[in-house]
Amino acid sequence: MRTRTAVSAVIAGVLLLVVAVAAAYTASVDKDAAAPQQVTAVARVDPIAASIDAAQRRLEEVPGDYTTWAQLGSAYVEQARVTADPSYYDKADGAFQESLALRPEGNDAALSGQGALANARHDFAAAADLAERALAINDYSATAWGVLTDARTQLGDYAGATEALQRMLALRPGLASFTRASYDAELHGDLVAARSALEQALATTDGGAGEAFCRTYLGGLAFSTGDLDEAAAQFDAGLQAVPGDTALLLGRARVLAARGDETSAVETFQAVVNASPLPEHLVEFGAYLESQGRTDEAEQQFALVETVRALFEANGASDDLTMALFAADHGDPATALAAAQAEFERRQNIDSHDALAWALHAAGRDAEALPHAQQATALGGASALFLYHRGTIEAALGQVDQARATLTSALDTNPHFSPLHAPRAEDLLASLGGRP
Known part of the structure; x- marks a missing residue:
């Protein structure tokens, strides 16, 4: 979970980098089952869906694999973030429950996953409790320390969040911990350290979704200080890695709006809400239209906010x-x-x-x-x-x-x-x- 000064505070931005997504299973997708172009599309465009598919196939063969159930749940949480489809929350919950039914004791992976799900649903107190339960089982779980970092940050326990983050960094320096370290530094006004941490995170990636993720926040950090050129460069580079990435498109839309390119800004905001109709995206697009005197179009966006919000609430997210x-x-x-x-x-x-x-x-x-x-x-x-x-x-x-x-x-x-x-x-x- 993270909010960024780079992003309008209308947005309760979320960092849900679920490190338990089944990357190993993604690698095991049968490459002979699809044409080469299809395999490339899965790897470059939708690795989370590939992880879900591979985990599901594993569970068809070994339904008692509690570890894979927990990994499937974590992948569902991440898919909910990426697609803005809250129905994945219930799927995630079911997967974690199945994992815990198979292994009720000592299952820190499922508890950490439930904590990530609670964070996604904005039940931060529950997330902190679940992370602490996971850590009581396995104090060396970087994933659980990450969930606890996010929960404490959102609860306003910033000292506790920094403490949890330091444990995560010591256990697993990498994309998930460096990006959290960046946000922790940014919250405290140390933008040099925030950028440095993101650059370290970027160095751990090999392109694709990891690079796009880092460049989203490098661009956001630049935008937060009014550096439109640097922000645009980061968003453009990220979109080279993952064309059509919603978070990067949102950053590009903000830069276009700030530069006064109304036509391109509207087109890009529209692409964002088409792909990810989150309430905060609808509100931001509507606010931009409103600022341009396009009140009827703004009202069309605002009219959708309550409908989408109700859909998320029906799936346990507030x-x-x-x-x-x-x-x-x-x-x-x-x-x-x-x-x-x-x-x-x-x-x-x-x-x-x-x-x-x-x-x-x-x-x-x-x-x-x-x-x-x-x-x-x-x-x-x-x-x-x-x-x-x-x-x-x-x-x-x-x-x-x-x-x-x-x-x-x-x-x-x-x-x-x-x-x-x-x-x-x-x-x-x-x-x-x-x-x-």
Whole structure:
């Protein structure tokens, strides 16, 4: 699980790099069963589906293989992330349950997988508990330490997350641990270390999905500081490795929007929501359309948000963070506040503090909002959007000098942080007397 300052805070971004996906089984796919072009397509385009297929075939031959059941469950979790299809969550749950039925004691792989699934469903307290149960069985499980790192990060236990991450790095330095190390550094404002960790992660890959994953976050890191050229270069390189990758296309869409290329930005955002209609993607595309005065088209995207959100909830996944920010931005403070409070009850991290602050501001309760906005920006790596929210709240409270400083910091951090809110930040700052 990870959120990135590179990404609009409307998004509760997720890192679910499930290291237990059955790579060994992927390699065992019978190459004679398909034409060479088909084998190449599986290897380059859909390795997770290949892992699922190979694991399923293994289980047809050896249905009592509890390890493969756990690996199949982990592959289903990753497939849910990639495809934005929440029906894979129930499939994952069933696979983990089967693994535990076959091996109820000492099955740390299944418990770690259940923890990753709980993280995906935003049940972070359960994820932390499951990871700790797995570690009680096997303290040397890098996978379990990774699940615990993600859960603690989302719960706002940043010191505990760093501690778990250090254990993971010691046990298995590689793609999964280096990318988490990058996010940990970014959260604390150390962008040099964050980039270095991503470059180390990139060095462990041999192209394909691993490279695309690293370049997604290298591009996002560049975008978070307003470096559009570097961001574009990273996203383009990633798309060379995996053409059509949704996360990379989303990054490209943001760069195109920031550069004012409306036609290409709309086309690219549309490709993203077509491939991955997550609520946060629909909201972001709608917000961009709204910023361009295309309100009818924006409403078409927004109309889908609740439908998709309900589908995810039916499969055990909650995302009140997206709804809180969306409702606060669109004149529904009651819904925003209810959603933000629900999210805050689940986790008290910087994202939930920011969402609650913004919802309280929308409800006209700025004195209550300010402490949460301060908490959201206190860790060291405050995003431009979080700073904009805080500056707006400070301005509403008449704290003019502080608001000017905070809004200036937001725009200095990334002048392209939001097609809707960056211009509003500029206008508000000007109305307060400009930069200090």
